[in-house]
Amino acid sequence: xxxxxxxxxxxxxxxxxxxxxxxxxxxxxxxxxxxxxxxxxxxxxxxxxxxxxxxxxxxxxxxxxxxxxxxxxxxxxxxxxxxxxxxxxxxxxxxxxxxxxxxxxxxxxxxxxxxxxxxxxxxxxxxxxxxxxxxxxxxxxxxxxxxxxxxxxxxxxxxxxxxxxxxxxxxxxxxxxxxxxxxxxxxxxxxxxxxxxxxxxxx
Numbered sequence: 001x002x003x004x005x006x007x008x009x010x011x012x013x014x015x016x017x018x019x020x021x022x023x024x025x026x027x028x029x030x031x032x033x034x035x036x037x038x039x040x041x042x043x044x045x046x047x048x049x050x051x052x053x054x055x056x057x058x059x060x061x062x063x064x065x066x067x068x069x070x071x072x073x074x075x076x077x078x079x080x081x082x083x084x085x086x087x088x089x090x091x092x093x094x095x096x097x098x099x100x101x102x103x104x105x106x107x108x109x110x111x112x113x114x115x116x117x118x119x120x121x122x123x124x125x126x127x128x129x130x131x132x133x134x135x136x137x138x139x140x141x142x143x144x145x146x147x148x149x150x151x152x153x154x155x156x157x158x159x160x161x162x163x164x165x166x167x168x169x170x171x172x173x174x175x176x177x178x179x180x181x182x183x184x185x186x187x188x189x190x191x192x193x194x195x196x197x198x199x200x201x202x203x
Contacts, residue, residue, distance in 0.1 A: 072163050076202045078139050083164060083199055087143075090158050096147035103141055137203055140169070142196045148189050170196045 062070075080103055091098050145155070159166060173193045176186045 094151040101143045137201045139199050167198045
């Protein structure tokens with residue numbers, strides 16, 4: 001009898017420990033782990049807010065002229081008409097006409113339907129691409145420009161130094177064909193250059 005009673009207490013204590021106390025300890029440990037994770041997330045959130053506030057202060061101190069230049073370098077809209085007018089202005093300064101302008105659809109969104117040009121340039125306005133996952137849009141343009149080779153090099157150089165970010169993806173050219181008509185005068189130094197370029201914009 002003296003042995004059975006202490007043994008029963010030991011068994012009961014072991015059952016209480018394994019069935020009640022141990023699970024409670026496990027829950028407490030899990031709660032402590034969760035508290036640690038939440039505290040870490042809170043600290044990271046505080047650091048992110050401080051970084052954000054610091055960046056906002058830096059942005060506020062940027063001059064308006066510099067902000068305008070940044071917005072022109074990488075605008076928040078496609079601005080397709082504005083871009084082609086810039087390119088056309090550069091080309092006209094070297095006496096090089098532009099024709100067969102084509103805008104393709106590639107990661108383009110928020111295109112203003114009013115941005116259309118009713119002329120003979122065969123312009124195709126870009127369409128929306130809802131499947132794009134990039135933080136920026138890619139806007140391909142293709143056009144033909146005519147002129148002398150020296151002027152074409154000057155055109156490319158100025159296009160490269162233009163504030164709007166532009167990548168020239170490909171260039172091909174054709175030489176003027178000789179006419180069988182005597183009255184047709186063709187300048188053999190005037191070439192036709194087909195350019196494919198890409199510009200970018202923030203979404």
